[in-house]
């Protein structure tokens with residue numbers, strides 16, 4: 001007779017079903033998403049969400065759904081409204097109109113919020129006089145989370161051997177402590193606002209890996225950033241906003257494929273002649289200010305071969321790819337509040 005052992009975990013997920021069969025100690029582990037039978041399970045659902053500060057809409061009719069099992073990057077230029085949206089999801093800011101639901105309910109109506117949603121919004125918002133352990137113990141006690149979980153999350157975040165007061169922590173250590181607090185209730189939904197801020201390269205690698213692992217366990221992971229390049233490495237799906245409005249809701253791979261542009265920069269001894277030649281072979285050729293040709297529609301080796309056959313000297317032939325940030329800027333366009341410095345192209349010879 002098979003014996004079924006069900007383990008009920010934090011956020012109400014029937015996570016493990018182990019079947020033991022006669023003398024065989026074969027255990028079949030089945031991740032069963034029990035709440036997926038009900039609407040809104042492990043999802044963040046934003047519907048027509050608007051937040052006004054005076055006459056200005058900083059979040060403007062935003063609608064999107066964040067689904068489990070993948071890392072969703074919440075991407076937008078500085079001031080796009082990412083933090084405000086996250087604060088409304090967590091009930092810290094009241095929407096002017098629209099709804100933000102987690103697990104099908106408003107955050108403030110959740111019975112055990114920390115076991116359902118873990119969030120890192122502001123890593124600095126920690127009592128500076130406490131130790132990491134005391135900080136987590138206070139949260140655990142207030143939320144009836146077993147103290148044994150404190151050591152688990154300290155270990156998970158690399159803070160196991162950390163001593164001293166939080167006030168003396170580096171920003172990176174505070175970020176780790178914020179992630180530890182978010183994980184304390186073993187929630188099915190994680191929301192992290194700019195979690196790589198202040199982390200060193202090892203820390204960035206760690207947080208990326210952790211987010212992917214959490215998503216692979218079937219959790220919903222929403223992570224905000226204003227860096228396209230960071231999200232390209234971390235997120236499976238992108239929700240991109242600008243000036244509070246939705247710009248794109250797309251798989252990352254599709255976004256990168258559709259938005260990266262390439263052309264070939266060619267400097268030649270007889271550019272006008274080469275231009276006509278390339279166009280007669282189907283290329284589109286623009287002439288840049290310094291007389292160089294910007295070629296699309298032909299492979300680089302064809303461009304080189306055609307020039308060689310016509311005995312035109314090629315002084316430079318460079319394949320140019322739009323950088324990820326450039327692709328991002330191209331679609332956020334005038335939705336940028338604060339522009340950074342110049343954008344570099346990546347050149348490949």
Ligand SMILES: Nc1ncnc2c1ncn2[C@@H]1O[C@H](COP(=O)(O)OP(=O)(O)OP(=O)(O)O)[C@@H](O)[C@H]1O
Pocket residue numbers: 053058076077078079080081082083084085225226337
């Ligand atoms: N309490 C407030 N009163 C007035 N304006 C506000 C308030 N809170 C936020 N804003 C404005 O709302 C806009 C969106 O801010 P928000 O912090 O949500 O953007 P963000 O996308 O998280 O930006 P960043 O990447 O810089 O953190 C900004 O222009 C900000 O100045």
